[in-house]
Amino acid sequence: MSELYKKSSSSRVTLSQLMLPSHSNFSGKIHGGYLLSLMDQIAFASGSKFSGKYCVTASVDRVDFLNPIEVGELVTLKASVIFVGNSSMVVGIRVEAQNIQTGKVKHCNSSYFTMIAKDAAGNNARVPRLILTSKEEVLRFVKTTQRLKLRHSYAELCADFDGDMQQAIAQITADYQVQVQLA
Structure with a gap:
């Protein structure tokens, strides 16, 4: 077929x-x-x-x-x-x-x-x-492949922590002005 x-x-x-x-x-x-x-x-x-x-x-x-x-x-x-x-x-x-x-x-x-x-x-x-059938359609297709690659990269980045709370806390306290006070 x-x-x-x-x-x-x-x-x-x-x-x-x-x-x-x-x-x-x-x-x-x-x-x-x-x-x-x-x-x-x-x-x-x-x-x-x-x-x-x-x-x-x-x-x-x-x-x-x-x-x-x-x-x-x-x-x-x-x-x-x-x-x-x-x-x-x-x-x-x-x-x-x-x-x-x-x-x-x-x-x-x-x-x-x-x-x-x-x-x-x-x-x-x-x-x-x-x-x-047009340059515009080719560009849209290519931009979509780039967005899909970014989505997969983002998913991999988020998977790095995968429940590791200490690693997550270290990352956010280093990068952002936040305090973590877990009960």
Whole structure:
């Protein structure tokens, strides 16, 4: 059986939604949790569209809220698969908000969701291979490989302490202004 290859463009999904007062937090800005929910939905849609399978969220790379979103703005989320593993896909998401009255658009957030394709029995399912068709897609793919290497390095760094409390205390007291007073 030959491998199935698909272009990133086959996974593109766009979602636009008007931000309502019910989506806001106490300061009148759109609640970050609501935005994360929309991002998870579009990541699912993009990954499922690409793989042809049900997908689950495995991880979310760094989420920085760059600009607040106001009630009454039109939020547009754009997503596409930018990297594939065996059963995993990294979906890149860009969030923009548009002031409907002025037409001004601002970039509010970019993030990367790792989605896992599942078969009908709930087991991990192989996903199509990726065809990169532009320099931008190649750069996104390479940047994702770098983020994955950093994630693995971070996991190894954290594993160094692996329950060694004395080593952990020595490290944090040397690097930060903190006192440790364990009961």
